Amino acid sequence: MRKITNPKKPLSRREASILSPLRYPGAKRRLAGYVAEVLRLNSLRPKLFVEPFAGGASVSLQLLNDDLVEAVALGEKDPLVTSFWKIVFSDPEWLIERIESIEVTVDNWKYFRANSFRSNKDRALACIFLNRTSFSGILASGSGPIGGYSQKSQYKIDCRFTISTIAKRIRQAARLKDRILFIDRADWRHTLEKVEGMDYGPREVFYYLDPPFYRKARRLYRFYFEEDDHNNLYNALMSIKQPWLLSYDPAKPILELYSHNGRGPKHVDLLYSAAANGNRVKSQELIITNLPYLPKETRLWRSSEEWRQPVSKTCPNGMAKKRTKIKRNGDRHG
Numbered sequence: 001m002r003k004i005t006n007p008k009k010p011l012s013r014r015e016a017s018i019l020s021p022l023r024y025p026g027a028k029r030r031l032a033g034y035v036a037e038v039l040r041l042n043s044l045r046p047k048l049f050v051e052p053f054a055g056g057a058s059v060s061l062q063l064l065n066d067d068l069v070e071a072v073a074l075g076e077k078d079p080l081v082t083s084f085w086k087i088v089f090s091d092p093e094w095l096i097e098r099i100e101s102i103e104v105t106v107d108n109w110k111y112f113r114a115n116s117f118r119s120n121k122d123r124a125l126a127c128i129f130l131n132r133t134s135f136s137g138i139l140a141s142g143s144g145p146i147g148g149y150s151q152k153s154q155y156k157i158d159c160r161f162t163i164s165t166i167a168k169r170i171r172q173a174a175r176l177k178d179r180i181l182f183i184d185r186a187d188w189r190h191t192l193e194k195v196e197g198m199d200y201g202p203r204e205v206f207y208y209l210d211p212p213f214y215r216k217a218r219r220l221y222r223f224y225f226e227e228d229d230h231n232n233l234y235n236a237l238m239s240i241k242q243p244w245l246l247s248y249d250p251a252k253p254i255l256e257l258y259s260h261n262g263r264g265p266k267h268v269d270l271l272y273s274a275a276a277n278g279n280r281v282k283s284q285e286l287i288i289t290n291l292p293y294l295p296k297e298t299r300l301w302r303s304s305e306e307w308r309q310p311v312s313k314t315c316p317n318g319m320a321k322k323r324t325k326i327k328r329n330g331d332r333h334g
């Protein structure tokens with residue numbers, strides 16, 4: 001394993017960005033540079049990067065592509081999504097061929113929506129079709145086809161179904177197949193237990209967890225969390241020794257859950273997005289980790305080039321200097 005001794009020295013990275021073929025609601029593409037910086041600041045190059053809530057897997061793909069992690073393990077509860085990834089990494093040309101030949105119509109949308117499929121191939125095709133033709137890429141049952149059932153809108157059902165783009169992204173992802181350790185259709189607990197049972201040394205595994213939002217998740221995903229699930233995840237994370245980083249929507253109950261526990265190391269940070277006028281918009285992402293260092297800069301839209309500029313660290317463990325205070329009466333810290 002490559003040993004990183006000087007956390008201030010940026011790693012050499014391949015610069016090509018790799019985009020997920022899925023337009024995933026809540027996708028964390030913009031977080032990949034931030035996570036790369038977290039790895040660098042904490043002198044980590046994981047042998048295994050684990051995403052138990054894989055969705056569009058954008059962070060895993062980017063870090064793997066940039067050679068910042070050796071291998072990736074993906075877990076995800078939605079069988080459409082896991083089947084999609086399984087076929088991307090095992091038979092991408094079959095999937096591309098089907099995508100090229102399918103008619104992008106509301107009738108086909110209804111067909112894929114109404115049926116549950118038995119084989120990974122059929123589910124993979126249903127996943128990419130529904131993801132690319134449904135409003136905002138939402139697979140959950142409340143979402144309809146882009147352009148509506150009557151297709152009277154300016155935007156039609158096929159406006160996001162650009163075959164060349166989807167094919168290119170599938171092929172890009174497929175090239176990483178040898179470094180995908182597993183893709184499991186599984187509850188997050190199963191993924192954690194599976195990896196914990198493997199023979200990795202300290203700091204050789206990194207868990208990146210991006211659970212369903214606290215708010216709005218049932219509108220976005222076919223599988224989402226109830227209150228207890230958020231608490232169970234919290235309890236599980238408190239006993240994990242390997243490095244982990246969690247991203248959430250900054251809902252007050254989540255802030256409180258992770259801020260007032262008094263158990264073990266924690267680090268809370270908020271990232272911001274750029275508004276069209278260049279100003280920061282309100283908090284977008286809550287970051288929680290058991291690692292000592294997080295980047296001081298918390299703008300989500302920093303380019304990977306910007307992330308590579310030397311940045312100062314936040315305080316180890318305590319956040320005494322840079323740790324931002326969490327207001328008890330609000331969802332944000334400033």
Ligand SMILES: C[S@@+](CC[C@H](N)C(=O)[O-])C[C@H]1O[C@@H](n2cnc3c(N)ncnc32)[C@H](O)[C@@H]1O
Nearest residue numbers: 024026027028053055056057077187188210223
């Ligand atoms: C916020 S999304 C992840 C998005 C992903 N990080 C990306 O960049 O595209 C959360 C995912 O968790 C999945 N999920 C919901 N409940 C789950 C569970 N109990 N175990 C594993 N995955 C679950 C949802 O299907 C959804 O794909």
